[in-house]
Amino acid sequence: METFATWVSFALTLCILSFLYRDNPLYKFAEHLFVGISAGYYIALAYQETLRPNLVDELARGNLWRLIPLVLSLLMFTRFSKGLAWLSRWPLAFIVGMYAGINVGAYGRGDLIIQLEATMLDFLHGGWGGVSNFLLVAGLAASLIYFYFSKEHTGPLRVVSRVGIGFLMISFGASFGYTVMSRISLAIGRARFLLADGTIAAILVAIITVILVVWSRRTRSRPGEST
Amino acid sequence: MKRAVSLTLTFIAGFLMMADFFVPHASFRGVVAEVRQWGLIVVAFTYVLGVANVAQVHGRRISRRESDWFNSIVLVGSMAGMAGLGIFHSHDSPDSPFIWLFNHVYDPLSSTMFALLAFFITSAAYRAFRARSVEAALLLGAAILVMLGQVPVGAAIWGGEDAFLGGFPGIKDWIMSVPNMAAKRAILMGAALGAISTGIRVILGIERAHLGGGG
């Protein structure tokens, strides 16, 4: 069973990787299988770990207040009816209101007040550290001014805004560097997985290559579409 | 009437969540705690709605024998099978078919789908990342310094305690803790101001985009 599982995992991995050659039926099959399995997984977990303990079991225990969210949730399905679709906005309105209420406080405390406190830095003392602190505060102010669109960026405002753009570009470059690292980590993870049993991987690579070559010749399309 | 109920629900839900932070009374908090459970349940049901939508779209494709309908059968069949196993059989036992499918089908498919991005980034780096302007040059310069500073080979090329500015790792650390920090903090604070104002507008019913109407 373990060997069969390995063959299945490897085969599916290579079906997805075959997309690097070109879009093909093996990839499409694996893609649809992925969407189906993940949708089925999500709904099973939503039922078993949220709906069953927090709704079904509670109703069975006599907590009739839980009928309210049940009714609200069922109203979501009225969107499939042209005449009653307006009712499907009620549960959405409820949820949006909840998240809005939570986020007002969360963003205010976590991202505004505390971050503002952390920006109160000493840049008159500390040598190079003081210079760095000054650059940090100046860069933050310049970046915030860049996002101020209620006044046209002309004159001194334009100069400060351009400095802000410079800081933003450097931070986007840093984010890009980390994003590259993250994506490559995923590829490294897959490579380690396939290399765990090189024989099976090699056999499957050979089989899939033959399938792709035969399919390519039969469809007689030109390979090598550019980016 | 139709819109009034939606706006009232939004206001009540939002007000309760905000007020819970300020009101210490146990009875009020008990009410809010119960309302929060309702929120969990409604959000969980959105998965059911999503699945119903997917089933409808692909079901139509199968019944009309549209292009790629065989793959739609694969999708709907695997979705029904996985959901059925998870709901009616065991969803957490390590020996269950559900967990077997998670480990040997879902896991490799999910991981590999995103692993493709590494290759597309390679292609983009070679063909598309051009320093056409000063700003783009700043971005690429910072990216290169961070990419080299992040990995051990960068430190091997130019690094160590005696290296000027700490070498690639030192420069990377400075970029992360000064210019990156400044810009990211500005984005955090700006986004926070936007989120607060939008949240209040939504709760007060001024913002109605989520109801399909204008603000």
Added chain:
Amino acid sequence: MPGALLRKLEFVDRRWLFLMMACAIVIPLIFPVPLPIAVTDMVQDLYDSIEDLPEGSVVLVSVDYDPTGKPELEPFHVALFHQIARKKLRMVIVSLWSPAPPLTEQVIAEVGLETTYGMERGVDFVHLGFKEGRQIVMESMGRSLRQTFPVDRDRTPVSEIPLMQEVDKYDDFAMLINISAGSPGVKEYVQVVQSQYGIKMTGACTAVSGPDYVPYYDSGQMLGLAAGMKGAAEYEVLVGLPGSATAGMVAQSTTHLLLVAFIVFGNVMFFLARKRRS
């Protein structure tokens, strides 16, 4: 450079680039070269903050990643459970991402919490599983963990779980440790939980989010942060158990060098072509 060669290089079939990237990944994995991994302050602080916890403290671990985050976060997850077990801390594990619970069980088995460390489920650690709702769940846990999770993952009522009789709110925990691949994760926990309840918080994230969360570490909202595979490798070094993250750093190095070379070469060709056209 002759124009024809320049054009050929500029419009090379991207599959050759894919092949070069594949070689840059696979060859170092087959022929590894050990490279020293320097530990940064962020990860050192993360490790120290957990080491400083008294024996027997209860920590809340929120595991929020899926298989796409495994290469970056599973090594950290494994090393974390080793550190927690060695320190004889106790933990309550929750998830806000539905694929996380089976991954957590894999890590529990791999680390040997029950078999090697002799930890007892229900007494030394509890796996409460997944709950849908994102920030609503975070707020709900702050009021009552037992009401939010009436049963654990094995459907045992929390009223029958010994460890759950000692904890119910964030105040009852010594620390919150979040292993996060995105949203909901570190950002939401900092905003909703750390800023409101003042609980000590630390954790790991994917490298994509690393630059975004550095302000939270700088402001003290997070005591430490391990970002990406590099952060996980540093943490493995500190825990003393080099694993898959450490092994992956060589391939990470070669691929980064390749990408830098591509960016530089691509720009050189671009400027040469522009000069030729003008």
